[in-house]
Amino acid sequence: MHHIYISALLVECNHFGGIPTDIDSFRRTQYLLGDEILKLTEGTIGGYLDVFKQHAFDIVPLAGIAATACPGGLVQDSAYLQIKANLIDGLTAALKADRLDGVLLALHGSAASESLCDLEGDLLQAVRQVVGEDVPIVATLDLHAHITPQMIEHSDVLVAWETYPHRDAHETGMRGAQAIVDILRGDLKPTMSMGLAPVLVGAINGTTDGNGPFARTMHRAKQLEARPDVYSTSAFLVHPYLDAPQMGGGGLIVTNDDQELADQLARELAEFYWEQRFLLEPELFGVDDAIQFGLANDGPIVIVETADCCGGGAAGDSVQLLPALMALGPDVSSVLPVVDRAAATKCHQAGEGSILTLEIGHQHDPKWGDPIRVEAEVLRLTDGRFTYSGGIWDRCEGNMGPAAVVRVEGVLVCLASFPTYEWCGEQYPALGIDVTQAKFIVAKNPMNYRMAFEHCSQVFMVLDTRGPTPATCRHLPYSQAVRPAFPWDPELDSPVRVIH
Ligand SMILES: [Zn+2]
Structure with missing residues (x-):
């Protein structure tokens, strides 16, 4: 035995x-x-x-x-x-x-x-x-x-x-x-x-x-x-x-x-x-280029802000895209996930239907940007729980903590209290959101967005934005311990080491 x-x-x-x-x-x-x-x-x-x-x-x-x-x-x-x-x-x-x-x-x-x-x-x-x-x-x-x-x-x-x-x-x-x-x-x-x-x-x-x-x-x-x-x-x-x-x-x-x-x-x-x-190494777009391309094509358009990927350890609290999406006005709808415990709490205190002033974003990991002050309408409040259908946590419960959906111009901002791994977009139905109705869907992961949204979108634009999980590692402030390495040292005589 x-x-x-x-x-x-x-x-x-x-x-x-x-x-x-x-x-x-x-x-x-x-x-x-x-x-x-x-x-x-x-x-x-x-x-x-x-x-x-x-x-x-x-x-x-x-x-x-x-x-x-x-x-x-x-x-x-x-x-x-x-x-x-x-x-x-x-x-x-x-x-x-x-x-x-x-x-x-x-x-x-x-x-x-x-x-x-x-x-x-x-x-x-x-x-x-x-x-x-x-x-x-x-x-x-x-x-x-x-x-x-x-x-x-x-x-x-x-x-x-x-x-x-x-x-x-x-x-x-x-x-x-x-x-x-x-x-x-x-x-x-x-x-x-x-x-x-x-x-x-x-x-x-x-x-x-x-x-x-x-x-x-x-x-x-x-x-x-x-x-x-x-x-x-x-x-x-x-x-x-x-x-x-x-x-x-x-x-x-x-x-x-x-x-x-x-x-x-x-x-x-x-x-x-x-x-x-x-x-x-991926092909990347700037924010304005991605939005202009999206406006000229049928939606939904998936904008991939992988630099703020909870599944790669980021806080998920970036609002780098929010000003550009708000500028499109109330008639262009977008969906943007943001982890912001303070804002979600404030929405729960105010209640559904409230209109309030919120500071959103960059409140958990502030080095990548500043919060943005907005007027927001609280559309929906949930306990933030959902169930994964596949992947590492198949059939397990995910928990965003107290969550809120607020409308800011045409943007539905999904406020979560805690980061969660994104598998197949399970968070959205749990928040009562139908992403197929959006012109722009912001996805904050480098891979699973295809699986999550390919049923409704054929256009995926990966952004070259800053954050702790960017699409290219070229600009991350590594210590010198990682060098030599690609992409900084693309040609090396004997790059491979064997460990046993
Ligand atoms: Zn992995």
Whole structure:
């Protein structure tokens, strides 16, 4: 009988902005302890448990903690230490009871705290220190993970999601669980290598659908996985809004007791990814150009302000587009999401039908702009709750906190109290908004907007605006630790590093 300890700490962080991720950020999304975790059927942990059920005669899952949060600013040290302590305490108890044969962790790979820029590396190291070298540690990751030497050193197998938009958390959970089963049965002696190319790009051209530059990298990785001498492969497009040394994307190879082969294939995959670098930079528009183009074409027109993406850790509180949309007057309708707790609270205090003066925007992460004073009519108030239909949080509840829809000229401003991840536009029906009636829809994410709005719009214009999650990383104030890297150093003699 094998006992496998499972836990999750899944959050993506941003060094350039966003609202700090505190323990309440996890509690709003998912914060489960003990046996509650074993009831999960969806997501990565649902995938783990499905595999364990197939092996119920010799696998017993032990649950630690499952903490996941909407992407945001850095995790507060106190929140990380609390989650880590819960996880390690459970692990220590299992070890003392002589009930620990493996550890399976659902991580993101791009989390950072106030004190640590490699939170997952720290956590994996702490787990390794408790369990020793003989207990296998497998972790599942987002394909936007920042893979570090510490993560490689202190784990036996890492596998990442294969899709972006992310549709395969459950399947990736199954792959991770199968890896630890294979190790415990003696069928896999993992040897792992990461090939890393220093490419820092936004996610606009990073889909795994179709035949774009990252899709090709993923296909190449999966071709390698089909080889009989390769156990598993993962491709990475690093979340570029960390400011950490030696960031990049590429490929991770797991072989069965063949380190040399893992190294060679990881290098080849990262070199292939490096060759795609120019295609990963997007075509961008200024605000005025996007609006003028939109006015000359049938709507709805989707204006993509990816620089303020809650799903990449931004606060979602930008109103950079509001003056231009207001200037179109009351007859041109637009939809603009803005996270602004104070304004939403004021609307709830005033009540539906009220007309009031509000300061909107840039109140959570003020370095990217100033609030705008407007006269607003409160059209609708809600508790901000909605349900995801697909993706990482399929069938889970999202929670914007007290929310309000206000009209400012022709603009419907959707005021939320807390940032939420955007998957398929589930927030809008929950707010009573029919986006198909709008001329302009402002989408604040770099990828999922297509899925959310392709049923009603064929025109997507990506803006070159400033913020903590911009479409191009070129202007972000990184420390020098990230260099050399694309796009600043487009030509390098030997760009790829191999970590094992
Ligand atoms: Zn991701």
